[in-house]
Structures are given as structure tokens and as C-alpha cells.
Amino acid sequence: MCSRFLIETVVISVLALSGCGQDTASRAPAQQAAAQNPTQDVIDSALDPGVDHSLVTSDPHAAALLDNLEAVQTGMRLFAQYNCNGCHSNGGGGMGPDLMDDEWIYGGRLEQIHQSIVQGRPNGMPSWGGKIPDEQIWQITAYVRSMSLPATLAAQNGSTPSQRPAALPLDLEQDAGWSAPEDATNHYTSTTKGP
């Protein structure tokens, strides 16, 4: 059995197509959208063989989310509307991983989060590319990134977090990738620099 109808009016009609993923006709729009997506070259791995530093693309959409409270708040609304909270709760997870800590399985840069939502991930994250308008995916991205900001965590009142998400600071992504914990002595750097 395959239920294709929607019991409540869902914001975008293309969602109805997600009912039966095996159906090639219904898959086509998502695949087309993914093919046209400018962020398909985003690198998830911290290991980029053959180069000194990981190459990170820079998408103008990501920059537009910084210092943008409206994007974060709209993202919060969409996060519930598209049932993201069904798996990730209010950031604490459940069926899907938690989003409010500082561990990112597939990368925590805005483009990486966006890509995870667009493409889906093999252990159960659905692919939303072509099903949610791209601008909204970016707004959801902003909310997801905001959940673990110190300012958002500090605003938690009671046992339901992420209800007052902070805007993403302008210097959010100064560091391009993984770096050692702040309280660790970096012997690697000191050795390579020499006396």
C-alpha cells in the first residue's frame, strides 16, 4: 500500500510526491534539483587527499544567513512544519541524531548542513532536495546551526531547548574545518615551525 494523499494541507504540493520513493516518475524532480544544486561540491570529509588544506566552497546563501534572526526564526517554524522535529526533537534527537551539541557527523558548516538536508544521509536521513524550496532549506540550516550556539543554549528555560534561537554570528565560520580543542597544546604546529 502506498498512501499518496495528505491529510492536512501541506505547504508545497510537491511533497505529495515523496510518498512512494520507488516510483521513478516521482523521483525525477528531486534528482533534477540535486543535479542543478550549486552546492553539490561541498566537501563533507575533513580529509582531502593531495592538498594541504581542505578546499571549502563558499555559497552566497550561507553568508546571507549570518546576523539574520529572521532566517533562524523562520527556520524554526519550518523545522516543525516539515516534521524535522519528529526525529530530531527540539535538538535533542531521538529517531535521528541530536543537533544541539557540538558534534557534526557530516560536517557543521552551513553548506555541509544544507547538503545533508538536500541529499539525505544513508543511515535514515531523507533527501529533501526538490521537495522543500531551496531558500527554506537554507533557513532550516540556519536554525539547525543555531541550536548549539552558546547564546541559544543559554536561552533555554526548562526542559524544551531551542525555543529562542540566537542569530548566527558573523564570525561563525572563521575556522574552515576541524581544529584541536582549545585547551589542548598543539605540539604538531610547534614542531613543524621549529625553534
Add this chain to the structure above:
Amino acid sequence: MRSLAATLLLSMVSLALRAQTVPAPVPDNEVFTLKEIGHAIADPTPQAGRTMPSAANAPPDDGQWTMPSKNYASTRFSSQAEITPQNAKDLKVDFTFSLAVNKGQEAAPIMADNTLFVVTAYPNYVYALDLTKPGAPLKWKFAPKPAPASQGLACCDVVNRGGTYDKGKFIFDTLDGQVIALDAKTGTAIWRVHLLNLSNGETMTMAPTVANGRVYVGNSGGEMGVRGWIIALDEDSGKLVWKAFNTGPDKDVLIGADFKPFYESERGADLGIKSWPPEAWKIGGGSVWGWVTYDAELNTLYYGSGNPGPWNADQRPGDNKWTSGIFARDPATGAAHWFYQTSPHDEHDYDGINEQILLDMPFQGSIRKVLIHFDRNGFLYVIDRRTGQVLSADPFGPTNWARGIDLKTGRPIINPEKATHQGQDVHDICPTASGSKDWNPSSFSPDTGLLYIPHENMCMDKMDVKVSYIAGTPYVGAEVHMKPGPGGNRGELTAWDPVGRHPVWAVKENFPIWSGTVVTAGGLVFYGTMDGWFKAVDAHTGALAWQFKVDSGVIGQPVSYRGPDGHQHIAVLSGVGGWSGAVVSGPVDPRDGTAALGMINVMSDLPKYTTAGGTLYVFSLPH
């Protein structure tokens, strides 16, 4: 700046972890007493005879443990008497075996043909261990390779409740909906079928029931807007014999001329459509993820159906047939015989999927053929299994959503103060969504006449919120915060007298008991706790006879068998997880009380007591 942010973040994390405490228990006067809301259609008549399973449903114990429920009666009673309350203190570990999976291990180890069979949580490895050799070496391993995406569809950890041995085959199912019959000697697949559509959010976690040449399985996914069903497969070939849905038109539900429910509110054409808003039955839940019981004496199949979806009950006015209730069916054709809805228009996630124990029991001066069902909704039902009539219904945990069960109509007497509505935060609903007791099975001893119920003492705050159906995503629509029930102990092992309708003794546990129980002729009840103690208590008194700390919390089903060495052994899986253990086994942050469907609010301290694991333990006396 980054440094400052990181430092701030670190200090906030530790602050928040410290601040995250288990909420205060619900006050004692919030719940009703057994005296206030327990009901029976007649006074107890214990002198009318002894409570026993019939011989057809509980044949003499051959020392093996071939199905999770031990026998068709589902007594989980072992006739082995070597281990007693007096000598249990001498129990020692025979051997352990790492399952190589650190997720919730809910399966019963199966012992047959001098071999121990174990199914793990996803990725559902099956191991066969040779009990005739020292250290029980691995005979074979089978890796079914379920689709990884199925992990994202399972509501409550990627658990599996075990397999069954029959006629040289070991039969089990996988998270992505495969049912597989393995040659028990070699571990090669004899047949393998796939029954699910993952795109609709379906998964499979239950233990198949194998009886009378058929394999009975059902789907999981009550939180995903699936449409629940049960399927019978031919045991020799895996071919589909019949399929019955739990919602929709009578022809899909296999309701026909043989359908004779006891109560008026279960009668009428196509109630599986009419008791829902238009089309809502297509995504209405009623899955079959618990226990299917075959009655060899009356040639009938019984099983409970899961909760209706979504949890926001305002989106589905009506009784929502045939969710949250018990079906009796013809095992050969699937034709429905009767249905009894334990929670009509369920507002609290009270699935009806818990086990049924089939007994012959004195009632109203004669021996009646009953099934005993401990529902998530907090009531222990004694039901005439020929007719579906409720003979008694008593609360066995903290209950305030209903003021009892009206035995004329069979319907709960709803307490409007605990009814839920969209946008209203209703406090202190008892029991909580996972129930006074969840899937983990009870046992019955014909020696003591008592039922041994591993259960919870938890309540919840629940606020329904509007939710849209998007296939393959959660369809829940509720913000839940769970909390301890009166007294603060989150778990309890209760010994219950079904004839006298009262508890005889109870052992309080800090955490909800999520393991099954097994009771033995030696007079012991075995169970495990979520903080990793495996225990034996005296079946007559509840006094602790022995306990052993295992590597991780226990949520599995212990079993008792006679090994090839002629001695009694006790086997159990450790490995905390499941819905209640998701805070340890899953990627879950304890700062979010709403996480894991509100369970984290009441389980945030579990990571201080145990870590994820997955190990088979086998115990015996020195010999």
C-alpha cells in the same frame, strides 16, 4: 572570539548537564487506587480450581527454549528446578559472548538442538553457539544486511525482539522488513521474503510467532503514519497465506460472517473507515509490533494492535478502529473472530501490543479459558478468550486517565481532566505514553499461581500540536515530558494474583523495568535492570536471592534451559537501549526533555549509571 565561544559553550554544557535533573514524582493523590477503579463482573472464586495453562498450550518442558514465550500459553515458566532461592547465591558465569552491536538488545536467546541462537539489534546479526563444546564456540553467523535507511524509521531504537526455532529452522525478521528462515544447522537461508515499503515509514521489530505451519509477523511504525497489518507466511516456503489490516474496510481487515465481538461498540459495517475522519485510516497506525499468540487448544490467534496516529487525537475524532485493542482471528484464514478495544480513540499512545498469557482460571465458580493482558493503558485485563468478554480489569500501575473499565460496555470511563486537546498542556497523565508496562513480557508460575509483571511507574505532561502527514517522516503531533509516578521509583516488579485480583508483593526499581521476566520451578524470578543488574528474586516473597552486574543495562528477555550437560542454565542479553534507553544507546542529548518522544525528560540520569553494550551472558551453578 572562537576561543571565548568554545569556553562558554563548554561551561554551558557542563552547567546544563548538572541542571538536567529528573523531575519530581507525581503526587500520590493524583492517581486512583485499585479499590477505586478496579472492576470485575463477579467476586473471586479461588476454591473453584487451580490456575494453569492447558496442556495443549504448555506441553511438558523438554528443557529447551525454542520460542521467546517458551510455549503457546506464553507462561515463560521453566520446569528446571536446580537453581533455588537457597543456592542462587552460588550462580556463576558460564561464558559471555560479545554481540558486536551496542544498541538495545531486546531478544530472548533461543535454545534448541544443543545450540543457542541470538538475534541482535540492527544490523540484526544472528549467532549460533555450540553448547556441547567448552566456551560455546560460534557455529555460524548470519548477516542479513538490512537497508541502513531503516535505522531512521525506527521510533524507539533499532531493536529486535528475537527469533524462533521450529523444525530445524531458525526464523527471524529484520528492521527493514525481511523475514528469513535459516537452516539451524548451517545458517544458510532456506527462504527469505521482504514485506515492507520503507518509503512509508514501516519497519519490523517484533519476534515472529511460528505455529501450525505458519509464521506470523506484523509491521512497526505507529509514529510514522503507517497502516498496521499482520501477515501469515507458509513456514516451509515463506509464501504469503493471508494479510489482515487493522484499519480500513472490513474486507481488508478480514471481518466477515465469523466476526462476533462481545461489545456493541465493536459491531457495524466498515468501522475501520467510519470511526475515522475521511481517509485518515490510511495513515492511522494500528501496527503489530508486539506479541502474536497462538492458542493450540482453541485454534485461535490473538494479538494486540498498536496506537492510532497521529498522537494528536484531535486530528482523528472517532474510536479509530481497530487500533489499540485485541484481535482474535482464525490462524488459517485470518478471519476475525472478535475484537476488544482497550483504548478507543487513544489519546496517550496506549498501544495494545503487549503479551497475552493463556490460562485456565477459576472465575464465577468454574474454570474459564482466559487470556490475561497487561495493557499499556495501566489495566490488567482478564478476558474470556472464547468470546472477548472482559471478566475483570484492574489497574496495576499509576492510573488516572480513566476511572475504571465499564464492564457492561467494555469501554473505559474517561477522566476528562486527563483528556488531551490540541494546544493544551495537560499535566500528570498516568500512566505515561510508554504505559504502565511496555512490550517486555511477564511470566506465570503454575506453582505459585502468580503473574510476574516487569513494569513502569511513570506519568507525563502532554501537549498535542498540529502535524502534517509527510510519508516516511514521523506523524506524531505532541510535545511530551515524562516524569516518575508516585513514590519516585520509575520501575517495579509486581507479583499479581489474577484470581484474587491484587498484587502479592512488589520490588521497586529506580529505573523502569524494560526486561522480560522468566519464572522457574526452582521458585525464582529472573529479570534485569536498566542500570545493569541481573537479578533473581524469590517467586513467593520477592526477596533478592542473587544479583550480578553485567556490562550494560538489561532490556532483554531472560530464559532458562537444561543444557547438554544436564544442568539448568540462565541466559540473557545485556545492552541498554530501546525507547527508555535511547539516552544511552542513541545520539540523544539529555538537555532536551522532549527528545525520544518525551522519554528523555525522565531518563536523563541514565548515562551516569550505564553505557551502551551488547553481550550474551549465561549462568549456572558450579557442577
